[in-house]
Amino acid sequence: MRHLRRTLGLVLCGLALGCSAGQPTSSGHPAVPSPATSAMAGGTLIVPSAAVATPSGPYNGVAIVRIDAQVFDAGGADVGYLGISASSVWAATIDGLVRIDPKTRVVQQIDHGAHFGIAVTANAVWTSDPDAGIVARFDPVSGTQTAHLEMIGYPESMAILDDSVWVAQHWRGSVTRIGEPSGTVIAQVEVGPAGRGGPHGVTATEDAVWVGVTNSKSVVRIDPATNGVVATIPTTASPCGGIAVQPRAVWISSCFDDQFVVRIDPSTNRNVAEIDVGGNNGGAMIVDGYPWFPVANRLVRIDPATNRVDRLVEFTNEPFEGYGSAVGFNAAWIGGFNGVVARVPIDALKD
DSSP: OHHHHHSTTOTTTTTSSOOOTTOBOTTSSBOOOOSOOOEEETTEEEEOSOSSOBTTBSSTTOOEEEOOOEEEESSSSOEEEEEEOSSOEEEEETTEEEEEOTTTOOEEEOOOSOOOOEEEOSSOEEEEETTTTEEEEEOTTTOOEEEEEEOSSOEEEEEEETTEEEEEETTTTEEEEEETTTOOEEEEEEOSOSSSSOEEEEEEOSSOEEEEEGGGTEEEEEETTTTEEEEEEEOSSOOOSOEEEETTEEEEOOBTTOSEEEEEETTTTEEEEEEEOSSOBOOOEEETTEEEEEETTEEEEEETTTTEEEEEEEOOSSOOOEEEEEEETTEEEEEETTSEEEEEEGGGGOO
Protein backbone atom coordinates (compact mmCIF):
# COMPACT_ATOMS: atom_id res chain seq x y z
CA MET A 1 0.00 0.00 0.00
CA ARG A 2 2.83 2.39 0.70
CA HIS A 3 3.95 2.06 -2.92
CA LEU A 4 0.43 2.47 -4.28
CA ARG A 5 -0.21 5.65 -2.39
CA ARG A 6 2.97 7.22 -3.68
CA THR A 7 1.64 6.78 -7.22
CA LEU A 8 -0.83 9.57 -7.95
CA GLY A 9 -4.10 8.47 -9.44
CA LEU A 10 -3.65 4.89 -8.19
CA VAL A 11 -3.65 5.79 -4.54
CA LEU A 12 -6.92 4.14 -3.64
CA CYS A 13 -7.15 1.44 -6.29
CA GLY A 14 -5.71 -1.03 -3.80
CA LEU A 15 -8.40 -0.10 -1.28
CA ALA A 16 -11.56 -0.19 -3.35
CA LEU A 17 -12.88 -2.54 -6.00
CA GLY A 18 -11.71 -0.52 -8.99
CA CYS A 19 -10.77 2.85 -10.37
CA SER A 20 -12.50 2.86 -13.71
CA ALA A 21 -14.42 6.11 -13.21
CA GLY A 22 -12.95 9.55 -13.17
CA GLN A 23 -9.49 8.62 -14.44
CA PRO A 24 -7.29 11.46 -15.68
CA THR A 25 -7.23 12.19 -19.38
CA SER A 26 -4.08 12.85 -21.37
CA SER A 27 -4.43 16.51 -20.43
CA GLY A 28 -4.06 15.61 -16.76
CA HIS A 29 -7.64 16.62 -15.94
CA PRO A 30 -10.32 14.15 -14.79
CA ALA A 31 -12.36 12.62 -17.56
CA VAL A 32 -15.63 14.44 -18.30
CA PRO A 33 -18.85 12.42 -18.38
CA SER A 34 -20.74 12.19 -21.63
CA PRO A 35 -23.59 14.67 -22.16
CA ALA A 36 -26.52 13.82 -19.96
CA THR A 37 -29.51 15.26 -18.22
CA SER A 38 -30.81 14.68 -14.70
CA ALA A 39 -32.29 11.20 -14.37
CA MET A 40 -33.81 8.99 -11.72
CA ALA A 41 -32.18 5.63 -10.96
CA GLY A 42 -33.90 3.52 -8.33
CA GLY A 43 -35.43 6.63 -6.77
CA THR A 44 -32.12 8.49 -6.67
CA LEU A 45 -31.65 11.71 -8.60
CA ILE A 46 -28.49 11.44 -10.71
CA VAL A 47 -27.28 14.98 -11.29
CA PRO A 48 -24.55 15.62 -13.87
CA SER A 49 -22.68 18.87 -13.42
CA ALA A 50 -23.23 19.88 -17.01
CA ALA A 51 -24.45 18.66 -20.35
CA VAL A 52 -21.40 19.85 -22.26
CA ALA A 53 -17.78 20.23 -21.19
CA THR A 54 -16.35 23.72 -21.55
CA PRO A 55 -12.78 25.04 -21.24
CA SER A 56 -13.57 26.02 -17.65
CA GLY A 57 -14.55 22.47 -16.75
CA PRO A 58 -17.78 20.43 -16.64
CA TYR A 59 -19.64 22.83 -14.37
CA ASN A 60 -22.45 24.25 -16.50
CA GLY A 61 -21.02 27.73 -16.78
CA VAL A 62 -20.17 28.21 -13.09
CA ALA A 63 -17.39 30.78 -12.89
CA ILE A 64 -14.04 29.72 -11.46
CA VAL A 65 -12.75 31.97 -8.70
CA ARG A 66 -8.96 31.84 -8.72
CA ILE A 67 -6.98 32.61 -5.59
CA ASP A 68 -3.39 32.07 -4.49
CA ALA A 69 -3.59 29.87 -1.41
CA GLN A 70 -0.60 29.12 0.77
CA VAL A 71 0.68 25.72 -0.37
CA PHE A 72 3.49 24.15 1.62
CA ASP A 73 5.36 20.88 2.06
CA ALA A 74 3.92 18.58 4.72
CA GLY A 75 7.03 16.46 5.03
CA GLY A 76 7.41 15.08 1.55
CA ALA A 77 4.85 12.26 1.81
CA ASP A 78 1.30 11.76 0.58
CA VAL A 79 -1.30 13.25 2.92
CA GLY A 80 -4.41 11.30 3.92
CA TYR A 81 -6.93 12.85 6.30
CA LEU A 82 -6.52 15.97 8.44
CA GLY A 83 -7.86 17.16 11.79
CA ILE A 84 -7.97 20.25 13.99
CA SER A 85 -7.07 20.53 17.68
CA ALA A 86 -7.07 23.60 19.92
CA SER A 87 -3.75 24.91 18.65
CA SER A 88 -2.69 22.79 15.66
CA VAL A 89 -3.59 21.28 12.34
CA TRP A 90 -2.82 17.55 12.18
CA ALA A 91 -2.13 15.50 9.06
CA ALA A 92 -1.84 11.74 8.63
CA THR A 93 0.88 11.16 6.03
CA ILE A 94 2.47 8.05 4.59
CA ASP A 95 5.71 8.91 6.39
CA GLY A 96 4.15 9.76 9.73
CA LEU A 97 1.85 11.91 11.82
CA VAL A 98 2.65 15.61 11.53
CA ARG A 99 1.57 18.68 13.46
CA ILE A 100 1.26 22.03 11.66
CA ASP A 101 1.40 25.43 13.33
CA PRO A 102 -1.59 27.26 11.78
CA LYS A 103 0.13 30.65 12.08
CA THR A 104 3.60 29.85 10.78
CA ARG A 105 2.83 26.63 8.89
CA VAL A 106 5.90 25.04 10.45
CA VAL A 107 5.59 21.25 10.23
CA GLN A 108 6.67 19.02 13.12
CA GLN A 109 7.08 15.27 12.65
CA ILE A 110 5.46 13.42 15.56
CA ASP A 111 6.12 9.82 14.55
CA HIS A 112 7.01 7.75 11.49
CA GLY A 113 4.15 5.32 10.94
CA ALA A 114 2.40 5.05 7.55
CA HIS A 115 -0.72 6.89 8.66
CA PHE A 116 -3.93 7.52 6.74
CA GLY A 117 -6.95 7.99 9.02
CA ILE A 118 -7.15 10.61 11.77
CA ALA A 119 -9.64 11.82 14.38
CA VAL A 120 -8.87 14.85 16.54
CA THR A 121 -10.37 16.64 19.54
CA ALA A 122 -8.99 19.17 21.98
CA ASN A 123 -7.76 16.29 24.15
CA ALA A 124 -6.73 13.55 21.75
CA VAL A 125 -5.29 12.75 18.35
CA TRP A 126 -6.12 9.26 17.09
CA THR A 127 -4.55 7.98 13.88
CA SER A 128 -4.40 4.71 11.97
CA ASP A 129 -1.52 2.85 10.37
CA PRO A 130 -3.29 0.39 8.03
CA ASP A 131 -0.15 -1.42 6.88
CA ALA A 132 0.88 -2.20 10.45
CA GLY A 133 -2.69 -2.83 11.63
CA ILE A 134 -2.40 -0.24 14.40
CA VAL A 135 -4.40 2.64 15.79
CA ALA A 136 -2.71 4.95 18.27
CA ARG A 137 -3.63 7.88 20.50
CA PHE A 138 -1.38 10.92 20.93
CA ASP A 139 -1.53 13.82 23.34
CA PRO A 140 -2.18 16.94 21.22
CA VAL A 141 -0.02 19.15 23.45
CA SER A 142 3.06 17.01 24.10
CA GLY A 143 2.81 14.83 20.99
CA THR A 144 3.53 11.70 23.03
CA GLN A 145 1.76 8.42 22.32
CA THR A 146 -0.66 7.49 25.11
CA ALA A 147 -2.47 4.42 23.74
CA HIS A 148 -1.79 1.74 21.15
CA LEU A 149 -4.11 -0.93 19.79
CA GLU A 150 -3.52 -3.64 17.19
CA MET A 151 -6.30 -4.33 14.69
CA ILE A 152 -6.30 -7.14 12.14
CA GLY A 153 -8.80 -5.66 9.68
CA TYR A 154 -6.71 -2.92 8.01
CA PRO A 155 -7.91 0.11 10.02
CA GLU A 156 -8.54 3.10 7.77
CA SER A 157 -10.69 6.17 8.43
CA MET A 158 -11.67 7.20 11.94
CA ALA A 159 -14.19 9.41 13.76
CA ILE A 160 -14.35 10.49 17.38
CA LEU A 161 -17.29 11.64 19.47
CA ASP A 162 -17.34 12.00 23.24
CA ASP A 163 -15.85 8.85 24.79
CA SER A 164 -15.72 6.70 21.64
CA VAL A 165 -13.56 6.36 18.53
CA TRP A 166 -15.08 4.63 15.50
CA VAL A 167 -12.61 2.90 13.18
CA ALA A 168 -13.45 1.59 9.71
CA GLN A 169 -11.89 -1.88 9.34
CA HIS A 170 -11.36 -1.83 5.60
CA TRP A 171 -10.72 -5.54 5.06
CA ARG A 172 -12.81 -6.93 7.89
CA GLY A 173 -16.17 -5.53 6.81
CA SER A 174 -16.77 -3.90 10.18
CA VAL A 175 -16.52 -0.76 12.25
CA THR A 176 -14.75 -1.07 15.59
CA ARG A 177 -15.79 1.14 18.49
CA ILE A 178 -13.03 1.78 20.99
CA GLY A 179 -13.01 3.77 24.19
CA GLU A 180 -11.44 7.19 24.53
CA PRO A 181 -8.94 7.55 26.13
CA SER A 182 -8.36 3.89 27.04
CA GLY A 183 -8.28 2.33 23.58
CA THR A 184 -10.23 -0.73 24.75
CA VAL A 185 -12.61 -2.35 22.28
CA ILE A 186 -16.27 -1.65 23.11
CA ALA A 187 -18.04 -3.12 20.09
CA GLN A 188 -17.50 -4.60 16.65
CA VAL A 189 -20.27 -3.71 14.18
CA GLU A 190 -20.55 -5.73 10.98
CA VAL A 191 -21.47 -3.45 8.07
CA GLY A 192 -20.59 -5.47 4.96
CA PRO A 193 -18.65 -8.37 3.51
CA ALA A 194 -15.06 -8.97 4.52
CA GLY A 195 -12.36 -8.49 1.91
CA ARG A 196 -10.70 -5.65 0.07
CA GLY A 197 -12.70 -2.54 -0.67
CA GLY A 198 -14.77 -2.60 2.51
CA PRO A 199 -15.65 0.16 4.99
CA HIS A 200 -13.69 3.35 4.44
CA GLY A 201 -15.08 6.81 5.23
CA VAL A 202 -16.73 7.20 8.63
CA THR A 203 -18.14 10.02 10.72
CA ALA A 204 -20.02 10.16 14.03
CA THR A 205 -22.80 12.39 15.38
CA GLU A 206 -24.86 12.15 18.55
CA ASP A 207 -27.51 9.96 16.92
CA ALA A 208 -25.72 8.22 14.06
CA VAL A 209 -22.44 6.80 12.82
CA TRP A 210 -22.22 6.86 9.03
CA VAL A 211 -19.84 4.65 7.07
CA GLY A 212 -19.32 4.14 3.35
CA VAL A 213 -18.89 0.50 2.32
CA THR A 214 -17.33 0.32 -1.11
CA ASN A 215 -17.54 -3.38 -1.95
CA SER A 216 -21.28 -3.45 -1.29
CA LYS A 217 -21.95 0.00 -2.81
CA SER A 218 -23.79 1.17 0.28
CA VAL A 219 -23.82 3.70 3.09
CA VAL A 220 -24.51 2.17 6.49
CA ARG A 221 -26.05 3.96 9.47
CA ILE A 222 -25.20 2.72 12.96
CA ASP A 223 -27.09 3.68 16.11
CA PRO A 224 -24.40 4.58 18.70
CA ALA A 225 -26.87 3.91 21.52
CA THR A 226 -27.20 0.24 20.57
CA ASN A 227 -24.21 -0.39 18.25
CA GLY A 228 -26.73 -1.81 15.78
CA VAL A 229 -27.13 -1.19 12.06
CA VAL A 230 -30.38 0.68 11.48
CA ALA A 231 -30.10 1.30 7.73
CA THR A 232 -28.12 0.07 4.72
CA ILE A 233 -28.57 2.52 1.86
CA PRO A 234 -27.63 1.48 -1.70
CA THR A 235 -25.59 3.80 -3.90
CA THR A 236 -24.65 3.85 -7.55
CA ALA A 237 -21.50 5.91 -7.07
CA SER A 238 -18.71 4.64 -4.85
CA PRO A 239 -19.19 5.83 -1.22
CA CYS A 240 -15.46 5.65 -0.54
CA GLY A 241 -14.34 8.99 0.83
CA GLY A 242 -14.84 11.54 3.59
CA ILE A 243 -18.29 12.29 5.00
CA ALA A 244 -19.81 15.62 6.07
CA VAL A 245 -23.11 15.88 7.96
CA GLN A 246 -25.79 18.56 8.03
CA PRO A 247 -29.22 18.34 9.71
CA ARG A 248 -30.91 17.54 6.40
CA ALA A 249 -28.09 15.94 4.45
CA VAL A 250 -25.23 13.50 4.76
CA TRP A 251 -22.64 14.02 2.01
CA ILE A 252 -20.30 11.17 1.02
CA SER A 253 -17.38 11.68 -1.35
CA SER A 254 -16.00 8.98 -3.61
CA CYS A 255 -12.18 8.93 -3.40
CA PHE A 256 -10.45 7.95 -6.63
CA ASP A 257 -13.21 5.49 -7.54
CA ASP A 258 -15.68 7.98 -8.93
CA GLN A 259 -16.47 11.65 -9.52
CA PHE A 260 -19.87 11.78 -7.87
CA VAL A 261 -20.92 12.83 -4.38
CA VAL A 262 -23.73 10.91 -2.69
CA ARG A 263 -26.39 12.75 -0.68
CA ILE A 264 -28.36 10.85 1.98
CA ASP A 265 -31.47 12.21 3.68
CA PRO A 266 -30.95 11.34 7.37
CA SER A 267 -34.66 11.70 8.14
CA THR A 268 -35.63 8.93 5.72
CA ASN A 269 -32.30 7.08 5.30
CA ARG A 270 -32.67 7.38 1.52
CA ASN A 271 -30.15 8.10 -1.20
CA VAL A 272 -31.72 11.23 -2.70
CA ALA A 273 -29.02 12.44 -5.10
CA GLU A 274 -25.68 11.56 -6.66
CA ILE A 275 -24.02 14.69 -7.96
CA ASP A 276 -21.22 14.98 -10.50
CA VAL A 277 -18.46 17.22 -9.09
CA GLY A 278 -16.23 16.93 -12.13
CA GLY A 279 -13.46 14.74 -10.78
CA ASN A 280 -12.17 12.47 -8.06
CA ASN A 281 -12.92 13.72 -4.57
CA GLY A 282 -11.95 12.44 -1.17
CA GLY A 283 -12.54 15.05 1.50
CA ALA A 284 -15.84 16.61 2.56
CA MET A 285 -16.40 19.68 4.71
CA ILE A 286 -19.13 22.16 5.61
CA VAL A 287 -18.43 25.89 5.30
CA ASP A 288 -21.12 28.51 5.92
CA GLY A 289 -23.87 25.92 5.45
CA TYR A 290 -22.56 24.51 2.16
CA PRO A 291 -20.74 21.23 1.43
CA TRP A 292 -17.34 21.55 -0.28
CA PHE A 293 -15.16 18.87 -1.88
CA PRO A 294 -11.50 18.95 -2.99
CA VAL A 295 -11.24 18.06 -6.68
CA ALA A 296 -7.60 18.23 -7.86
CA ASN A 297 -6.52 21.87 -7.37
CA ARG A 298 -10.05 23.16 -6.82
CA LEU A 299 -12.71 23.25 -4.15
CA VAL A 300 -16.18 22.48 -5.46
CA ARG A 301 -19.35 23.62 -3.69
CA ILE A 302 -22.83 22.09 -3.96
CA ASP A 303 -25.99 24.08 -3.34
CA PRO A 304 -28.11 21.90 -1.01
CA ALA A 305 -31.27 23.51 -2.38
CA THR A 306 -30.63 22.37 -5.96
CA ASN A 307 -28.08 19.55 -5.62
CA ARG A 308 -25.91 21.22 -8.24
CA VAL A 309 -22.40 22.65 -8.26
CA ASP A 310 -22.72 26.40 -7.78
CA ARG A 311 -19.22 27.59 -6.83
CA LEU A 312 -15.64 26.75 -7.81
CA VAL A 313 -12.48 28.00 -6.15
CA GLU A 314 -9.15 27.19 -7.78
CA PHE A 315 -6.56 27.61 -5.05
CA THR A 316 -3.36 26.90 -6.98
CA ASN A 317 -2.27 26.53 -10.59
CA GLU A 318 0.36 23.97 -9.62
CA PRO A 319 -0.30 20.21 -9.82
CA PHE A 320 -2.33 19.21 -6.76
CA GLU A 321 -4.21 15.99 -5.99
CA GLY A 322 -6.54 17.16 -3.24
CA TYR A 323 -7.94 14.60 -0.80
CA GLY A 324 -8.47 15.11 2.95
CA SER A 325 -9.84 18.39 4.30
CA ALA A 326 -10.45 20.13 7.60
CA VAL A 327 -11.76 23.52 8.72
CA GLY A 328 -10.18 25.57 11.48
CA PHE A 329 -8.23 28.73 12.28
CA ASN A 330 -10.21 30.75 9.70
CA ALA A 331 -9.12 28.47 6.88
CA ALA A 332 -9.83 25.29 5.00
CA TRP A 333 -6.84 22.93 4.98
CA ILE A 334 -6.51 20.56 2.03
CA GLY A 335 -4.08 17.65 1.95
CA GLY A 336 -2.58 16.42 -1.29
CA PHE A 337 -1.24 13.09 -2.47
CA ASN A 338 1.79 14.95 -3.75
CA GLY A 339 2.84 15.57 -0.15
CA VAL A 340 1.65 19.14 0.26
CA VAL A 341 -1.05 20.97 2.20
CA ALA A 342 -2.97 24.04 1.04
CA ARG A 343 -4.34 26.69 3.38
CA VAL A 344 -7.39 28.37 1.84
CA PRO A 345 -8.71 31.44 3.73
CA ILE A 346 -12.26 30.79 4.85
CA ASP A 347 -13.40 34.13 3.44
CA ALA A 348 -12.56 32.85 -0.04
CA LEU A 349 -15.28 30.21 0.40
CA LYS A 350 -18.04 32.59 1.43
CA ASP A 351 -20.37 34.53 -0.84
